[in-house]
Amino acid sequence: MRLGVGLLRGAGPLLRPAAxxxxxxxxxxxxxxxxxxxxxxxxxxxKDLELGELGGSGVHVKMLAAPxxxxxxxxxxxxxxxxxxxxxxxxNEGVGEVIxxxxxxxxxxxxxxxIPGDAGLGTWRTDAVFTEEKLMKLPGDIPxxxxxxxxxxxxxxxxxxxxxxxxxxxxxxIQNAANSGVGQAVIQIAGAMxxxxxxxxxxxxxxxxxxxxxxxxxxxxxxxxxxxxKPEMKELFKKVPKPRLALNCVGGKSATEMLRLLQHKGxxxxxxxxxxxxxxxxxxALIFKDxxxxxxxxxxxKKDQAHNKDRLTGMIQTLCDLIRKGQLSAxxxxxIPLKDYQIAIEASMKPFISAKQILVM
Amino acid sequence: MRLGVGLLRGAGPLLRPAAxxxxxxxxxxxxxxxxxxxxxxxxxxxKDLELGELGGSGVHVKMLAAPxxxxxxxxxxxxxxxxxxxxxxxxNEGVGEVIxxxxxxxxxxxxxxxIPGDAGLGTWRTDAVFTEEKLMKLPGDIPxxxxxxxxxxxxxxxxxxxxxxxxxxxxxxIQNAANSGVGQAVIQIAGAMxxxxxxxxxxxxxxxxxxxxxxxxxxxxxxxxxxxxKPEMKELFKKVPKPRLALNCVGGKSATEMLRLLQHKGxxxxxxxxxxxxxxxxxxALIFKDxxxxxxxxxxxKKDQAHNKDRLTGMIQTLCDLIRKGQLSAxxxxxIPLKDYQIAIEASMKPFISAKQILVM
Numbered sequence: 249m250r251l252g253v254g255l256l257r258g259a260g261p262l263l264r265p266a267a268x269x270x271x272x273x274x275x276x277x278x279x280x281x282x283x284x285x286x287x288x289x290x291x292x293x294x295k296d297l298e299l300g301e302l303g304g305s306g307v308h309v310k311m312l313a314a315p316x317x318x319x320x321x322x323x324x325x326x327x328x329x330x331x332x333x334x335x336x337x338x339x340n341e342g343v344g345e346v347i348x349x350x351x352x353x354x355x356x357x358x359x360x361x362x363i364p365g366d367a368g369l370g371t372w373r374t375d376a377v378f379t380e381e382k383l384m385k386l387p388g389d390i391p392x393x394x395x396x397x398x399x400x401x402x403x404x405x406x407x408x409x410x411x412x413x414x415x416x417x418x419x420x421x422i423q424n425a426a427n428s429g430v431g432q433a434v435i436q437i438a439g440a441m442x443x444x445x446x447x448x449x450x451x452x453x454x455x456x457x458x459x460x461x462x463x464x465x466x467x468x469x470x471x472x473x474x475x476x477x478k479p480e481m482k483e484l485f486k487k488v489p490k491p492r493l494a495l496n497c498v499g500g501k502s503a504t505e506m507l508r509l510l511q512h513k514g515x516x517x518x519x520x521x522x523x524x525x526x527x528x529x530x531x532x533a534l535i536f537k538d539x540x541x542x543x544x545x546x547x548x549x550k551k552d553q554a555h556n557k558d559r560l561t562g563m564i565q566t567l568c569d570l571i572r573k574g575q576l577s578a579x580x581x582x583x584i585p586l587k588d589y590q591i592a593i594e595a596s597m598k599p600f601i602s603a604k605q606i607l608v609m
Numbered sequence: 610m611r612l613g614v615g616l617l618r619g620a621g622p623l624l625r626p627a628a629x630x631x632x633x634x635x636x637x638x639x640x641x642x643x644x645x646x647x648x649x650x651x652x653x654x655x656k657d658l659e660l661g662e663l664g665g666s667g668v669h670v671k672m673l674a675a676p677x678x679x680x681x682x683x684x685x686x687x688x689x690x691x692x693x694x695x696x697x698x699x700x701n702e703g704v705g706e707v708i709x710x711x712x713x714x715x716x717x718x719x720x721x722x723x724i725p726g727d728a729g730l731g732t733w734r735t736d737a738v739f740t741e742e743k744l745m746k747l748p749g750d751i752p753x754x755x756x757x758x759x760x761x762x763x764x765x766x767x768x769x770x771x772x773x774x775x776x777x778x779x780x781x782x783i784q785n786a787a788n789s790g791v792g793q794a795v796i797q798i799a800g801a802m803x804x805x806x807x808x809x810x811x812x813x814x815x816x817x818x819x820x821x822x823x824x825x826x827x828x829x830x831x832x833x834x835x836x837x838x839k840p841e842m843k844e845l846f847k848k849v850p851k852p853r854l855a856l857n858c859v860g861g862k863s864a865t866e867m868l869r870l871l872q873h874k875g876x877x878x879x880x881x882x883x884x885x886x887x888x889x890x891x892x893x894a895l896i897f898k899d900x901x902x903x904x905x906x907x908x909x910x911k912k913d914q915a916h917n918k919d920r921l922t923g924m925i926q927t928l929c930d931l932i933r934k935g936q937l938s939a940x941x942x943x944x945i946p947l948k949d950y951q952i953a954i955e956a957s958m959k960p961f962i963s964a965k966q967i968l969v970m
Contacts, residue, residue: 260955261755287864295787312942329896329897442808474766498904499892504738504814512815518892518896519896520892520896521892521893525892526889526891526892527889527890527891527892528885528888528889529889529890529902530887530888531860531879531881531886531887531888531904532690532882533904534879534883534888534902534903534904535879535880535882535904536690536904536906537904538903538904538906538909539904540901540902541890541895541901542895542899543892543894543895543896543897543898543899543904543905544896545896545897545899548897
């Protein structure tokens with residue numbers, strides 16, 4: 249999995265600013281930059297950038313791989329709740345290797361693998377100098393694609409399964425967009441916890457292929473949005489208890505239908521709105537069924553833990569343990585070289601493409 | 610306030626079943642009964658009933674006054690989440706005086722005032738034998754109308770102000786249907802806690818009269834539903850912090866607008882749905898603003914405390930203290946004799962009638 253890392257590491261002196269034009273070209277840091285908000289295909293440009301000064305607290309990181317997540321696209325479009333100052337480097341997730349550290353840096357050393365500790369780092373680039381506190385060290389035995397896709401989706405899945413309802417073996421969870429990055433992580437983490445998953449996906453060409461793939465990941469039940477609304481769902485609940493937790497990445501009818509299936513006093517957590525429709529709850533569900541409607545945003549959670557990093561590092565350890573035990577794998581990925589970013593961006597925005605696009609540097 | 614109680618108490622032998630027709634007529638228990646669900650005007654009948662046996666654990670209660678609440682109407686219509694077995698006696702709230710107790714009854718004695726400890730008691734009647742555990746003793750110095758209207762609306766207001774957000778002096782709360790029984794209690798209880806109230810009401814003939822009445826109760830701000838949607842609301846929030854708690858008895862647009870004004874991480878509690886429209890929340894409010902949507906039902910809360918009555922009695926004590934200090938009054942009431950129940954029922958179902966209809970026995 250770490251193939252190629254040695255090559256990247258041996259690519260020559262790396263701290264030279266782009267302005268000093270006398271050195272050989274290949275080491276020059278490149279980044280996917282946007283100077284204004286707009287459609288990624290229009291506004292993203294692969295540019296040479298100067299590398300920041302290492303100073304005392306800087307960490308020079310050679311990026312290895314970075315995924316394209318829906319929130320990355322929304323940030324570039326300018327429609328997300330968190331926007332970077334412009335010009336900005338795209339990407340919020342990924343894994344890199346430490347090349348050199350400043351004299352005051354104590355938690356990292358050359359050769360360590362690191363992931364962003366927070367959103368907004370700009371991971372779609374070959375190299376950067378980040379400050380130590382923006383990075384989290386990863387154990388050295390995690391596969392590259394798992395490492396590159398660890399800090400957003402599996403963390404979101406883990407927190408949503410842990411923080412809203414006290415779930416244990418035999419309980420069930422329902423989720424829509426079950427084939428998303430978060431959805432796949434939910435299937436696996438819930439599986440490791442002994443929690444049954446009811447997974448809702450949109451009907452599509454080659455539906456059975458996706459059903460088989462999610463089942464292979466450990467999905468207990470996979471149903472389509474259309475089936476969700478049918479009375480036949482009653483049959484399902486002869487086999488599995490009604491869910492105490494619903495995870496909603498869609499909104500609109502899909503969310504309302506999941507709400508209808510929740511147990512009394514259950515919780516629906518919304519973490520996305522793919523249908524671009526609000527969440528609608530019958531008054532009776534709130535009053536008489538006592539369901540709770542909540543939201544979750546990993547970026548905010550990380551901000552809230554800024555002065556208590558133990559919960560974050562503890563969660564990363566737990567997720568790495570699951571990876572080592574083979575209970576949590578990376579989502580289906582397509583690796584694309586950074587220079588071919590336009591292919592990756594285009595593919596990431598197509599409907600019904602389940603594979604995550606990963607830029608490799 | 611206790612005028613007439615002595616007269617009622619002196620009305621002759623009360624435990625005699627209706628079947629023994631030899632005794633004088635006035636003592637015969639009468640009740641507003643419905644044998645099928647439907648419009649109250651069609652299905653309610655004032656009937657003579659036999660009084661149950663006192664036995665060891667029975668408490669013979671002479672009802673003094675009982676309000677007509679919207680949920681009473683919905684129960685009769687058959688549209689409420691809690692329905693009594695038919696035939697049933699209407700009414701869930703009210704105050705009565707203990708006339709006689711069974712030999713095993715320890716917590717009550719003749720002369721005590723009692724209120725229902727739970728929903729479904731059937732309070733629209735002159736007399737009944739209830740079991741001891743269905744009743745709560747009230748301190749003897751509470752005005753009749755306060756006592757008759759204590760067990761549902763002020764309790765709902767108190768719990769919603771206490772159980773969802775930790776509020777303190779200087780915080781603010783927004784509520785719609787602010788002139789409802791619960792709404793008036795919210796204004797007063799929040800006022801006693803030093804919490805500012807933003808009170809939303811529907812526009813109506815004689816609006817100023819209602820504004821003045823709510824202001825006299827202690828409402829800090831009274832606005833109409835139309836004003837709620839206007840940008841001028843910004844001016845209001847120069848004077849008062851944005852609310853951490855919204856109390857929703859309406860649903861639809863009104864709820865969505867209140868949600869928009871909530872502070873980050875604030876809670877909206879739904880306890881009614883007068884607009885007969887669901888609660889709709891933008892996905893972004895849930896994810897990025899981290900607002901929480903909850904529901905509250907006093908009946909369920911009481912059920913949940915069935916094995917721990919201390920919280921219920923503690924709350925009643927607290928509310929009685931507020932009544933004694935003049936910080937919590939009964940809602941505006943119109944007292945109607947039980948025999949004229951049709952007038953009271955009709956008035957209770959009219960729009961824009963703010964006075965609560967109270968049946969007096």
